[in-house]
Amino acid sequence: MTKMTVTLRVWRQAGPSARGRFVEYAAEGVSPDMSFLEMLDVINEGLIRKGEDPIAFDSDCREGICGTCGFLVDGVAHGPDRGTTVCQLYMRRFTDGATITVEPWRARAFPVIKDLVVDRSAFDRIIQAGGYISVNVGAAPDAHAIPVPKSVADNAMDAAQCIGCGACVAACKNASAALFVAAKITHLNLLPHGEPEQHKRVVAMVDQADTAGFGSCSNEGECEAVCPKEIKLSTIARMNRQYARACWFDR
Amino acid sequence: MKLESRIPGGPLADKWDRHKFESKLVAPANRRKFTVIVVGTGLAGASASASLGELGYRVLTFCIHDSPRRAHSIAAQGGINAAKNYRNDGDSVYRLFYDTIKGGDYRSREANVYRLAQVSVNIIDQCVAQGVPFAREYGGLLDNRSFGGAQVSRTFYARGQTGQQLLLGAYQSMMRQVEAGSVTLFPNREMLDLVVIADRARGIVVRDLVTGRLESYAADAVLLCTGGYGTAFYLSTNAVNTNVTAAWRCHKRGAVFANPCFTQIHPTCIPVSGEHQSKLTLMSESLRNDGRVWVPKDPSDTRPPQQIPEGDRDYYLERRYPSFGNLVPRDVASRAAKGVCDEGRGVGETGLAVYLDFTDAIERLGANVIRQRYGNLFDMYQKITDENPYRVPMRIYPAVHYTMGGLWVDYNLMSTIPGLHVLGEANFSDHGANRLGASALMQGLADGYFVIPYTLPNYLAAAPVPAVTTDHEAFTEAEHAVQARIDRVLAVRGSKTPREFHRELGRLLWDDVGMTRNAESLSRALTTIPQLHEQFWQDVRVPGKPNNLNKNLEYAGRVADYLEFAEVMARDALERRESCGGHFREEFQTADGEAVRNDERFAHVAAWEFTGVGRAPLRHVEPLVFEFVKPTQRSYK
Amino acid sequence: MPMRPMKFLSSSVGTKVLIAVTGLAFFLFLILHLAGNLLIFVGPEAFNSYSHKLVSNPLLLVAEAGLAAIFLLHVVKAVVNFTANRHARPVGYAMKRWARHTSRKSLASTTMIVSGTIIFGFLILHLITFKFGTYYEDPTHHYRDLHRLVLEKFSHPGLVGFYVLCMTIIGLHLRHGLASAFQSLGIEHPQYNRLIRLGGVVLALLIAAGFAAIPIWVYFVGTR
Ligand SMILES: Cc1cc2nc3c(=O)[nH]c(=O)nc-3n(C[C@H](O)[C@H](O)[C@H](O)COP(=O)(O)OP(=O)(O)OC[C@H]3O[C@@H](n4cnc5c(N)ncnc54)[C@H](O)[C@@H]3O)c2cc1C
């Protein structure tokens, strides 16, 4: 199997308030079957042996579902492939000798913690504000009590797939969390079980996103294009609609 | 030490109801006065936090991730079982109970498993009400599939992302309690010690993974929901931060560890592609519903799979197990795959793979139906391997997947340290020697939503304990011990990275304590593991400082714990001189290679007591009594 | 929950709804405006009498005030929104690329604030040039001979070029703006989304071409 060599330009920043800069690293003997993160692992092993501080980046499942990983690869969140996280990006996607720029998510609401690791707790606070259905354990009726048309369940599932990685925010020129918020609103508001709280939910979540310092949506759709789960921009239209309805007509 | 399982008396079907009635309650007004620490936010931890928060307890919830939603449960693909019998195909609570006991090769407690089957139906109700978008049929009702060898369709699923949807449901319910003020969340915290005061679990010491600061928290009870230890093998289907650390530190404080050798190897994973590999990706078991497993009959056959005619293929599962075919339980399927590869009939570059072929299913049902059922799994496969599974059969190989062993708990989910309860994959659980597909999610949620809300109050109400604060000397002592260990690992400044040690440990365990083991390999492991352990403390290189985000420091701590833990794993496997479930001792098999149990001597739970690092642990035994099911030789022929 | 219109208007979603509503309203005005202006192709008579009728309608003042309010609201909200969005990312990227795939990012979408600002400047100049420009009186009808002014102004190639450029920029603004407004208002349907986007581009093109046709025609044909 052929091996490749790539040069990485990686954003290094020692801490939240430290000044960062780009540092170049050569990665040699890279197998095309390596994932991007495995390539970083190899670089880090080398750095440790040399007594240098390895590149901090976050990951866990390494199969595109936990939403832990994420940074910009050559200016695109999660890299060039459609519907993938950076842990699912393989080196065969790059050409031998390429220079690859690696940068953390950047947004006021996502401050950098170290190198490529950012603080995404703002997302948790948005869910906390209303991203749930209020049902206490034990209070649920039989699962078949409320039938849900298959198409509704499927659409809810499409939106529910969001992994909360933050790529939408990173890709958006306004650092807007609209796609993240809209995905959850769409998931829960579509289902009959989520209907009673639909207005309260959309208002609380949108307002929380505003408070956290995310921008607004300019409908460019960069978020949709980088979303590992390909959540649709139409969820944002739905959110806008429901937010307006909730603010003006719900008492 | 006497292991008291505290199984309630009476008929099997009444035990749980009776126990609930006999359990003491905490009055609503008093609940606020009790602080409960929950470590972990997987299905078990998130559901426990949510339900205890709803009841009104003061809950402090910790996890190592930056968000509780990222717990490893998120990765579960296939589905969750429940004895709803929506299919009218003969399912019942009793059948789910029976299948689970049998699937576990008669190494689990009847009463626990029965309770699990009982509450399984409530779990589905709860999840649907929370908005979990399970797959539905055109009539609007829930769809079910048969999973992992079950002969009834009792598995509920949300595409290939069931774990994700269930976890998000639990996480959202928990976040609702955070908003309500009953749950306080501590993400980015790693539990590094348990604080025991007057023989009771009274708190924990955690490291803030962002600032590096050590923090102590006191409570009236601690719930450990920290998942399994599959990453002891380095390569596994588990998320890379999975660890035994929290459980192991509790073990060192006195909680006995049960059946550590019971590890599940999943038959359908994407094979290893090279040394750089950092984790293995599971291809959901559900694929075996429509895929057919085969290898070439002739070891020297190197033709591409499509060119190998039917007659030259060996559908070895269908051949050996005519009634279950491709759907035999995981342990059986895994060993069979290893068997054919050992015969030199494995496929792919490494020869460590078998084909999982969908050609027939696509012909029968059409590519669209297959896409609907498994689309995201096929995409995932293609992303990783660069091969199109609609056209070329998948290549799969077994990989470490789940750990049935864990901290020993009684019927109340309480460990041998009063106050320390263990939920989810972290306990030795209800799965015996082998877990059935779609049963871990069920167990995690059962523990958190429907068991602990009854058994914890019983503990809290029964034994009022004096209030403690983190000023207590036990906290100071624990913090010092944790700090000393951190300083020590940083001070080694050797030449090998934590990953190198981990990889080496993994290889060692896979070879000698893996899918099949024997007395010789296990004895060898018992000398090589301590050697590696010693080397670790002499030659590990951990870069950076302790006072900020330092992934390698975290990692080194986890590897160090694995190095201590691995020894017990090997020891447990050596002492259990029988084959059962995921534990296959080569010395104990039939002529045609099936596992041979020894019910006379080993129908028990083996639980290990810590006696000091480098000292042999003590083996305790909890006999398993089968009142309702008669252990038989499992047969899937 | 009580109605909360004020909160709505200051929220990120409400802000965008306002920008969309005012933008679309102004777009509708532009269509009417264009329809009127096209009378210039009919002849001086038609053009002047139409504009006279407009000016002599007492309601015009109200309409003008409304239009100004709509326009100013659009501008103020757009600028506030722009600065808030800038604020949301204090440190920019060293390298940022178009994400391809389904992205709708375009030259138009990335330059809304620029095109908007140019339109703003243009509008002031436009009002100075025509509304508040030289008052010629039509000797026969004794009303304003706007036609003459238009002919006079568009005999300068520089001004013609400037107008064509500005119309292109308005077209650019609307090329993203029209479809975007529908999305902001939550009007979308899987079956019509492509139609909406296509319609937006076509209408933007028509507006730009229609308005640009006047100075060009005047310069090449009308003054002869
Ligand atoms: C790829 C894959 C697919 C699977 N598919 C299925 C399936 O289809 N059906 C099924 O039933 N089961 C499946 N399983 C098994 C199932 O997902 C797990 O057994 C189950 O989710 C475990 O849940 P848990 O809550 O016990 O632990 P986890 O979800 O592992 O959560 C552990 C939690 O503990 C925290 N934690 C860990 N260590 C520490 C520490 N030291 N300090 C503080 N916090 C800590 C983590 O942050 C995390 O929040 C699958 C497993 C895998 C790997």
Ligand code: HEM
């Ligand atoms: C000819 C007059 C104008 C018309 C018809 C018009 C129309 C529109 C429309 C329809 C939109 C889309 C709204 C949405 O995305 O929801 C829009 C957006 C915008 N307009 Fe205008 N506009 C005009 C003038 C201006 C002016 C003078 C400015 C001054 C700054 C401006 C700035 C903007 C900006 C910045 C946006 C983008 C908002 C965003 O980022 O989402 N526009 N306009």
Ligand code: FES
């Ligand atoms: S590491 Fe889980 S999504 Fe990439």
